[in-house]
Amino acid sequence: MIISKPGKHGATKARVECAGLFDGRNRSIMKPAADTLLVPLINKRRCQVLSVSGKTAQVMDMEDFSTFDVNIPDDLKVPVEPGKEINYWKIGEKVLLRD
Template identity: 50%
Template sequence: MAKKVVEVRTLKKGKYVVIDGEPSKIVGVTTSSPGKHGSAKMRIEAIGIFDGQKRSIVKPVDSKIEVPVINKKVGQVLAIMGDTVQLMDLETYDTFEVPIPEELKDKLTEGAEVEYLEAMGKTKLLRVK
């Protein structure tokens, strides 16, 4: 569960943020100007990395928000078992199972190298190398 805390004003489109406990990629950011008695607010639109759900949040620009620490790694396919694939990390040689995304079902072969994403204890296949 690696996370760090940053100020809301530092967030930009394409970065990552934790909304409702789920790591999400920011797809839109809008800032409202400060009012007579209030501070500027930022509306963040994001899509969940692992579940694909759209989320939004509104916070003052000077408040703090959690950002997930995301690691992109390379692994090798050991076995394909229906809707899951068994991977071996090429740095640590750990083996684990990951669900196969729809867009990669026909591209995976045993022995192929793949890139995967690791964030907050979850993993996701990104692409075949």
């Protein structure tokens, strides 16, 4: 985060640089330093892979035992095979498989 000095007619500005969770693109946000930003709530959990068909896997959450389908990303380093446990992130309604 970079904070600039206040100008003659303005307030102090803050520049926040971040990377997108879903697309990896770099983004830059400039706001007055007194403003607040919305921060995504990321729920990190574990799941067990039940079945794999193509680029989609059916997984079961290890805490509440709910099942759902999720897309398998190309850059996932861990092999997705039935019976394995892997991590996933739940961000709002979207789900991402992680290493």
